[in-house]
Amino acid sequence: xxxxxxxxxxxxxxxxxxxxxxxxxxxxxxAQGLVKGSMTLIDxxxxxxxxxxxxxxxEVSGGSAANTIAGVASLGGTxxxxxxxxxxxxxxxxxxxxxxxxxxxxxxxxxxxxPTGRCLILVTPDGERTLSTxxxxxxxxxxxxxxxxxxxxxxxxxLEGYLWDPPAAKAAMRKAAEHAIADDQRVSLTLSxxxxxxxxxxxxxxxxxxxxxxxxxxxxxxTSLLEVDSVEAAIAGIVGRTEICVxxxxxxxxxxxxxxxxxxxxxxxVDHVVDTxxxxxxxASGFLVGLAKGHxxxxxxxxxxxxxxxxxxxxGPRPEVDLAELVASKLR
Amino acid sequence: xxxxxxxxxxxxxxxxxxxxxxxxxxxxxxAQGLVKGSMTLIDxxxxxxxxxxxxxxxEVSGGSAANTIAGVASLGGTxxxxxxxxxxxxxxxxxxxxxxxxxxxxxxxxxxxxPTGRCLILVTPDGERTLSTxxxxxxxxxxxxxxxxxxxxxxxxxLEGYLWDPPAAKAAMRKAAEHAIADDQRVSLTLSxxxxxxxxxxxxxxxxxxxxxxxxxxxxxxTSLLEVDSVEAAIAGIVGRTEICVxxxxxxxxxxxxxxxxxxxxxxxVDHVVDTxxxxxxxASGFLVGLAKGHxxxxxxxxxxxxxxxxxxxxGPRPEVDLAELVASKLR
Numbered sequence: 067x068x069x070x071x072x073x074x075x076x077x078x079x080x081x082x083x084x085x086x087x088x089x090x091x092x093x094x095x096x097a098q099g100l101v102k103g104s105m106t107l108i109d110x111x112x113x114x115x116x117x118x119x120x121x122x123x124x125e126v127s128g129g130s131a132a133n134t135i136a137g138v139a140s141l142g143g144t145x146x147x148x149x150x151x152x153x154x155x156x157x158x159x160x161x162x163x164x165x166x167x168x169x170x171x172x173x174x175x176x177x178x179x180x181p182t183g184r185c186l187i188l189v190t191p192d193g194e195r196t197l198s199t200x201x202x203x204x205x206x207x208x209x210x211x212x213x214x215x216x217x218x219x220x221x222x223x224x225l226e227g228y229l230w231d232p233p234a235a236k237a238a239m240r241k242a243a244e245h246a247i248a249d250d251q252r253v254s255l256t257l258s259x260x261x262x263x264x265x266x267x268x269x270x271x272x273x274x275x276x277x278x279x280x281x282x283x284x285x286x287x288x289t290s291l292l293e294v295d296s297v298e299a300a301i302a303g304i305v306g307r308t309e310i311c312v313x314x315x316x317x318x319x320x321x322x323x324x325x326x327x328x329x330x331x332x333x334x335x336v337d338h339v340v341d342t343x344x345x346x347x348x349x350a351s352g353f354l355v356g357l358a359k360g361h362x363x364x365x366x367x368x369x370x371x372x373x374x375x376x377x378x379x380x381x382g383p384r385p386e387v388d389l390a391e392l393v394a395s396k397l398r
Numbered sequence: 399x400x401x402x403x404x405x406x407x408x409x410x411x412x413x414x415x416x417x418x419x420x421x422x423x424x425x426x427x428x429a430q431g432l433v434k435g436s437m438t439l440i441d442x443x444x445x446x447x448x449x450x451x452x453x454x455x456x457e458v459s460g461g462s463a464a465n466t467i468a469g470v471a472s473l474g475g476t477x478x479x480x481x482x483x484x485x486x487x488x489x490x491x492x493x494x495x496x497x498x499x500x501x502x503x504x505x506x507x508x509x510x511x512x513p514t515g516r517c518l519i520l521v522t523p524d525g526e527r528t529l530s531t532x533x534x535x536x537x538x539x540x541x542x543x544x545x546x547x548x549x550x551x552x553x554x555x556x557l558e559g560y561l562w563d564p565p566a567a568k569a570a571m572r573k574a575a576e577h578a579i580a581d582d583q584r585v586s587l588t589l590s591x592x593x594x595x596x597x598x599x600x601x602x603x604x605x606x607x608x609x610x611x612x613x614x615x616x617x618x619x620x621t622s623l624l625e626v627d628s629v630e631a632a633i634a635g636i637v638g639r640t641e642i643c644v645x646x647x648x649x650x651x652x653x654x655x656x657x658x659x660x661x662x663x664x665x666x667x668v669d670h671v672v673d674t675x676x677x678x679x680x681x682a683s684g685f686l687v688g689l690a691k692g693h694x695x696x697x698x699x700x701x702x703x704x705x706x707x708x709x710x711x712x713x714g715p716r717p718e719v720d721l722a723e724l725v726a727s728k729l730r
Binding site: 089117118120121122123124125126127154155156158162163166167180295381382384386387 | 421449451452453454455457458468486487488491494495498499513608642713714716717719
């Protein structure tokens with residue numbers, strides 16, 4: 067076996083998922099006992115029950131970090147992904163969609179146990195999405211799936227907060243972070259969801275203080291993490307705990323917080339928001355590619371805004387156009 | 399078991415498929431040896447090879463007659479569908495998407511043999527689609543799957559030309575047509591594709607002359623069927639061979655040909671054609687619902703135009719909105 071020694075811009079680790087998207091009303095979301103805009107973990111039985119009540123859906127590869135790495139590849143960066151699917155049809159779809167966009171993805175599939183994970187997504191008329199996740203095979207990710215040689219080739223290691231839920235996957239993330247720290251790379255974390263932050267606040271803070279160089283969060287997540295009431299208080303609280311903290315604020319753009327300054331980057335204009343699924347994931351794609359390529363923070367934020375704007379203008383969390391071409395046309 | 403005796407507006411029979419859609423260039427289509435806009439039958443090996451070369455895709459339930467019946471249900475009509483999938487994940491998706499939109503669908507799934515059929519669809523920048531179909535489990539449809547009692551409850555039996563390819567399915571369609579004729583219902587056929595017409599010209603003409611009351615075709619299909627050079631010649635040739643012949647002509651609308659007149663119905667305006675997959679299928683939905691409800695030909699054509707315009711304004715061949723509400727708003 068030939069081991070490549072080429073550098074990789076970003077290696078991402080996350081729960082590998084196929085998204086199942088449908089349009090539903092706010093009343094339907096409420097009747098299902100779901101909180102609009104949040105992510106709820108569900109078991110196989112509840113997944114079947116909810117699916118049976120949902121309308122016609124489309125299936126598209128998802129998974130938060132997987133979306134980010136797909137975006138990295140579409141932006142012309144090199145990306146690799148670590149996450150677990152089963153040897154079933156949804157697993158085929160997930161693997162195809164990663165490789166076809168140019169992502170290095172070679173994690174062995176499980177051959178028994180739960181089927182490939184899926185995320186049932188209800189898109190309401192305002193473009194907001196409510197997620198119910200059946201983790202399925204993704205919980206089978208273990209430290210054995212982390213190839214140290216792959217992680218050490220990466221300029222940036224990107225970790226998904228959602229992966230903090232399955233215990234073995236959490237251990238896998240810690241192992242990857244140790245490899246990255248040993249090799250003096252940047253370690254990046256996305257908080258994923260405010261309920262996820264609630265479940266894991268202390269261990270997230272430990273990880274941030276010990277290992278994280280670049281933290282991604284939206285307003286709800288960062289204020290939940292630090293248990294404060296405002297973004298201003300969160301900014302004051304996070305300074306010094308991580309090299310860079312990117313706080314995404316939807317249509318208001320993003321605040322990029324470092325030890326000595328806060329950079330405000332506006333959002334890219336979008337005519338009609340169709341589906342916000344993947345907005346944060348793709349913001350991270352742009353920002354991380356910029357960072358890996360050595361751009362300044364303003365340009366990193368601009369790349370994030372362009373990628374996020376493309377994703378929310380259509381259904382599904384993966385780019386429909388070549389993002390490198392889109393960026394070239396926007397920056398011309 | 400309780401057997402319902404309620405009337406059904408339309409019972410459709412076709413190849414049950416999940417569509418796998420991706421955006422590709424015209425160069426890619428040509429390099430794959432495909433003819434843009436056509437449907438090619440492919441085997442399992444070729445399906446794997448083409449899929450491996452295709453970009454990231456989305457999966458959405460398809461199948462020509464299945465799309466039509468889904469449209470019938472969305473328009474507020476009652477629809478039932480007969481087509482075969484396997485007991486696999488794509489089969490689950492297909493069955494869910496039919497039932498969730500309100501279609502009666504109870505054909506037993508195959509438990510061995512080929513997986514659920516899929517149609518690999520390359521959407522070019524002009525919105526045109528090129529289909530490569532792996533029939534898979536759908537070829538397992540046999541006359542045993544035709545419930546005479548179900549067919550006899552339908553006002554209209556709708557047959558998909560594509561189903562003429564697998565021999566047992568062809569026998570199933572003939573059995574269904576006999577039930578419908580015996581019960582004095584209308585039998586409707588779509589020619590599906592000009593290459594399909596080429597493969598089965600004589601037996602299509604036999605079926606039309608003996609059994610078909612309502613024939614759907616686009617310009618290429620009807621001119622191929624009758625081996626003539628123009629739509630005018632096709633109109634002259636088809637008069638008297640079937641009660642109604644609907645010739646869809648894309649942006650030019652449709653010509654509805656009967657023994658004593660030709661009704662021209664304009665197309666509904668579409669701002670931006672995204673994906674023409676399902677345009678003909680949904681035109682048939684509208685027309686057939688109109689016919690089942692006793693509307694005149696002008697209104698039948700108008701309903702077809704509204705349903706087709708909705709489908710081509712987004713990716714995928716199933717409606718994204720409640721078509722009954724859309725029709726109500728358009729006809730207000």
